Amino acid sequence: MKEASLFRHYIEDLARWFDVCNPHRPFAYAVPRLAASSPLLRKAILAHSAHHISRTTGSDPSLPFQYLEECLALLIPELKNEQVMGVENSALIATIFLRSFGEFEDIASGEFHISGTSLFIQSGGGCESLRRSNKLRNAAYWIHLRQEVGYSVVEQRNIRANLNICPFDASADASSDAGWCNRVVWICVQVLRWAFGDNSTVERHNELTDMIEDWENRRPQTFEAMMDLRGPFDSDVWDKEVWFTNDEHIDALQYLLIAKLILSLHNPHLPRLGLRAQTAYSNSKAMNQFYVRTMCVAAKCSSFVPAKFMACNVLFATGGCFHLKADQENVVDFLRSCERDHGYATKAHVEALENIWAANYQ
Known part of the structure; x- marks a missing residue:
């Protein structure tokens, strides 16, 4: 009964987080079927x-770590193969x-059990072999790339991914909202690679700026907010509504910002x-603060929980730049x-930000 309830919680609540921009919903459908025959995945x-x-209800905190240990015992032998394919x-x-799991503990405390996803850094397999492999x-x-954006922002480091194996096809994916969303994720990844990598040239900055402008100009109208009560560069935006x-x-929107x-x-x-x-x-500075406020307000108005997590990651990195008391409280x-x-x-990040703000007032 206990494990059935946990499995149901995953299917009904958590799978949605991973299936964003994937109309096939593999994490909701294919992954549970695969888990039925895979003790490791289960x-x-x-x-x-x-x-x-456990983190939202205060229930037994030892249970998830028990499952984690059992999972790792099965996973480690599988990861001896160094090629993703x-x-x-x-x-x-x-x-x-x-x-x-590690991100929930604290994304800034160091990367947690990522040896498997680091396979996506390897050069083996190549773009076409990944493209031909399967939807899972x-x-x-794509989830690895999204997770990498969070780590890159918090740690101010380069994206750790082999972008040559990306299954993204701009021409093929331009017909759906999911494709347009993945396109801006891809642009965001390129921006982070430019900022924290070895090719931080002015020319590349200009190219990336043009890519963002092109995406905004050509994206479907469905990406516009269905309701937006913000004013232009409004600092008093925290209590406004932005609905998508x-x-x-x-x-x-989060990756664009x-x-x-x-x-x-x-x-x-x-x-x-x-x-x-x-x-x-x-x-x-005013523009950057507006970007961050918008991320938080839009996330607060949305039921899509990962948008809130990404806004948290941005606040971990930039929250110290807010000097108005109202901003800090929000x-x-x-x-x-x-x-x-x-x-x-x-919690640790709130304490760190409060120390930064206190030091700025001294």
């Missing part, structure tokens, strides 16, 4: 589900769940000295609500 699902319930689907999907591997790759139609639309934020923070065109530099810095309220209602670890 333990990973039970660990993730029990962990989420040689690893069983069940092992590959299990590593996605275990990495999500493609789905796992579907999960992929709020998901796309992260891409814009990173390009702005690393803008090579900003003047460095004199009054022009001060004005440019002030304008850039940042704390948002972070605490994500831990209280959804189990995402934010």
Whole structure:
């Protein structure tokens, strides 16, 4: 009965997090079927589900770690194969769940059981072999990229993924909202690679800026908010409403704003000295804060929980830049609500931000 309840919680509540932008919904349908014949994958699902319930209800905190240990005992032998194409689907999907498990503990405390997803960093297999493999591997790759964005933002490090094995086809995916959402995720990944990688040239910054502008100009109208009560660059935006139609639309907004934020923070065109530099810095800071506020407000108004987690990650990295008391109070309220209602670890980050703000007032 206990394991059946945990499995049901995964299917009804958690699978949605992983199936965003995938009309086939493999995490809701294919993964449970695969888990029926895979003790490894079943333990990973039970660990993730029990962990989420424990963190949101205060139930037995030892149970998820029991499932985690049992899962790792089965997983480690599977990961001896260093090529992504040689690893069983069940092992590959299990590593996605275990990495999500670690994010709930604290995304900034170090990456947690990611040896499996690190297979996506390897060069083996190549784009066409991954593309031909199956929908589960493609789905796992896209979740890996989304997880990498969170780590990259928090740790300010390069994306750890082999972008040459990406199954993304811009021309083929342009006909659906899911395809347009994945496209902006792909652009965001490219932006983070530019910012924290070895090709941080002005020319590449310009190319990425053009890619974002092109995406915004050509995206379907369905990506527009169905209701948006914000004013332009409104600092008093925290209590406003921003509603989107579907999960992929709020998901796309988060990655779009992260891409814009990173390009702005690393803008090579900003003047460095004199009054022009001060004005440019002030304008850039206002714009960046507006991006972050918008991420939080849109996430708060959405039932798509991963949007809230990604907004938390951005606040972990940028929250110290808010100097208005109202902003700081809303940042704390948002972070605490994500831990209280959804189990995402934010307490240590709230304390760190409060220390930063206190130091700024001294």
